[in-house]
Amino acid sequence: MGSAPEAAPRSSTHRNPLVRWLDERFGWEDLLAPLRHKTVPVHKLSYWYFLGGITLFLFIIQVLTGILLLLYYRASANEAFESVQYIMTQVQFGWLVRSIHSWSANLMIFTAFAHMFSVLFLRAYTKPRELTWLTGMVLLFLALGFGFSGYLLPWNTLAFFATKVGTEIPGQIPVIGKPLLIFLRGGEEVTGATLTRFFGFHVALLPGITTLLIAAHILLIQRLGMSVPPSQEAAWKALPPSKREMPFFPNFFARELMAWYIALGVLGLLAALYPWELGSKADPFVPAPAGIRPEWYFVFMFQTLKLIPAKVGPIDGELLGILGFGVVGLIWVLLPFLGGDRYGRRQVFIRGLGVFALAYMLGMTVYGYLAK
Amino acid sequence: MQVLLGGGLLASAVSFLYPVWRYLVPPVATDLGGDSVVAAKVGELKANSGKIFRFGSRPGLLVRTADGEYRAMSAICTHLNCTVQYRSDVREVWCACHNGFYDLNGRNIAGPPPRPLESYAVHVNGDDVVVSRRRGT
Numbered sequence: 001m002g003s004a005p006e007a008a009p010r011s012s013t014h015r016n017p018l019v020r021w022l023d024e025r026f027g028w029e030d031l032l033a034p035l036r037h038k039t040v041p042v043h044k045l046s047y048w049y050f051l052g053g054i055t056l057f058l059f060i061i062q063v064l065t066g067i068l069l070l071l072y073y074r075a076s077a078n079e080a081f082e083s084v085q086y087i088m089t090q091v092q093f094g095w096l097v098r099s100i101h102s103w104s105a106n107l108m109i110f111t112a113f114a115h116m117f118s119v120l121f122l123r124a125y126t127k128p129r130e131l132t133w134l135t136g137m138v139l140l141f142l143a144l145g146f147g148f149s150g151y152l153l154p155w156n157t158l159a160f161f162a163t164k165v166g167t168e169i170p171g172q173i174p175v176i177g178k179p180l181l182i183f184l185r186g187g188e189e190v191t192g193a194t195l196t197r198f199f200g201f202h203v204a205l206l207p208g209i210t211t212l213l214i215a216a217h218i219l220l221i222q223r224l225g226m227s228v229p230p231s232q233e234a235a236w237k238a239l240p241p242s243k244r245e246m247p248f249f250p251n252f253f254a255r256e257l258m259a260w261y262i263a264l265g266v267l268g269l270l271a272a273l274y275p276w277e278l279g280s281k282a283d284p285f286v287p288a289p290a291g292i293r294p295e296w297y298f299v300f301m302f303q304t305l306k307l308i309p310a311k312v313g314p315i316d317g318e319l320l321g322i323l324g325f326g327v328v329g330l331i332w333v334l335l336p337f338l339g340g341d342r343y344g345r346r347q348v349f350i351r352g353l354g355v356f357a358l359a360y361m362l363g364m365t366v367y368g369y370l371a372k
Numbered sequence: 373m374q375v376l377l378g379g380g381l382l383a384s385a386v387s388f389l390y391p392v393w394r395y396l397v398p399p400v401a402t403d404l405g406g407d408s409v410v411a412a413k414v415g416e417l418k419a420n421s422g423k424i425f426r427f428g429s430r431p432g433l434l435v436r437t438a439d440g441e442y443r444a445m446s447a448i449c450t451h452l453n454c455t456v457q458y459r460s461d462v463r464e465v466w467c468a469c470h471n472g473f474y475d476l477n478g479r480n481i482a483g484p485p486p487r488p489l490e491s492y493a494v495h496v497n498g499d500d501v502v503v504s505r506r507r508g509t
Binding site: 161164165168169179182183186187188189191193284285286287288289290291292302305306308309310311316317318 | 396397398401424425426429430431447451452453454455456457467468469470471480483484485486
């Protein structure tokens with residue numbers, strides 16, 4: 001068998017010996033070249049560009065603190081609660097690691113939602129960025145999946161009932177609902193089998209898919225460049241010399257790092273001052289406690305389901321609510337394909353829809369917290 | 373040739389995926405709870421109170437009404453599966469999750485629950501309050 005021809009040796013003139021070493025072996029400078037040429041538009045709405053990066057940063061924090069939690073956590077109905085209790089009371093700084101994990105999860109979902117709405121209102125989702133929007137929406141759903149599956153892992157009362165309700169919701173879908181419910185729960189009821197399944201989803205399946213999709217999302221952003229809001233685009237077109245940009249590396253990158261540093265500060269402050277509580281151990285044979293509600297990002301749906309009457313015509317109210325959210329979610333995912341041209345009249349309608357959705361989510365969330 | 377190749381690839385994909393698909397569906401668990409259970413001891417429940425009892429793998433609700441009568445029903449809300457409780461202040465069965473109400477016969481009377489709770493028969497046998505499934509349900 002003949003050997004493959006040797007690659008021609010490269011020469012590098014870089015000052016840094018390590019970079020020179022890397023450059024001579026696989027062309028380090030070539031790899032960085034696209035980053036050096038990439039620019040970021042500078043305008044009065046530029047700060048919205050930071051949100052995606054902050055979401056990514058919080059995801060990295062999740063992975064790191066998640067790995068630390070895995071060293072002590074045990075995924076079984078008999079041990080899960082006790083192992084989290086052990087992390088919080090016996091392991092040094094265990095309370096802080098868990099608190100950072102929980103707080104960064106919540107902040108990540110917040111920044112992901114904020115990122116999504118900013119992309120919508122700045123019309124960054126339209127052609128040619130349909131796939132960026134699609135991957136982003138799937139990432140948002142995955143983040144919600146992370147939140148939902150991770151919520152059960154301490155095996156406390158609130159998590160137990162949240163999981164009962166949350167898995168019952170897809171169970172209401174006609175035809176596929178029941179098999180889906182059994183798949184999610186690992187049986188008919190929420191038991192230890194559900195906990196081990198959710199653990200598997202949370203630490204293996206979801207991180208794997210998410211990492212791939214984040215890579216695709218970032219690759220698309222690199223390929224397509226940053227979107228400029230239409231109003232700014234028009235202003236720059238009318239007066240080309242007024243167009244301003246900054247290099248991505250190092251100018252924008254340094255600013256992004258500063259944003260991450262601020263996010264880390266906020267996260268540390270929240271985690272230290274308001275440590276995440278554990279509650280009481282789940283017991284399938286106690287009633288749901290008064291005042292029970294899901295995590296804040298599900299409250300708008302929870303409150304809606306509470307308000308829909310038992311029957312709406314011939315249809316069960318809950319089924320109507322669930323199908324309604326499903327249809328709205330699907331329309332939302334497909335917005336770039338339904339909205340038409342970036343400058344078209346439909347965009348006004350979509351902006352109105354976005355404002356309504358945001359107001360509905362905020363209003364229902366506040367109502368959910370105030371209502372009995 | 374292409375059909376053969378494609379068919380072969382498809383067959384091997386199916387032979388890999390079918391066991392995975394079956395593996396994902398958990399084996400059916402048998403509920404060995406039986407048709408009746410001792411839900412409480414006589415005198416355990418005061419009038420106008422209730423308790424959750426274990427009926428096989430599922431929770432049931434035993435209520436002693438203000439008149440001292442026993443009522444029993446499934447404790448699983450028909451809306452979205454939460455566990456209900458007896459509210460002595462309104463003398464009704466309440467689901468805290470979505471604010472659903474049932475009367476003491478298990479009938480859904482307010483809020484989102486679409487169906488009544490399954491009601492059980494109760495009889496006192498010596499010291500035991502025995503709850504059993506109604507025949508034909």
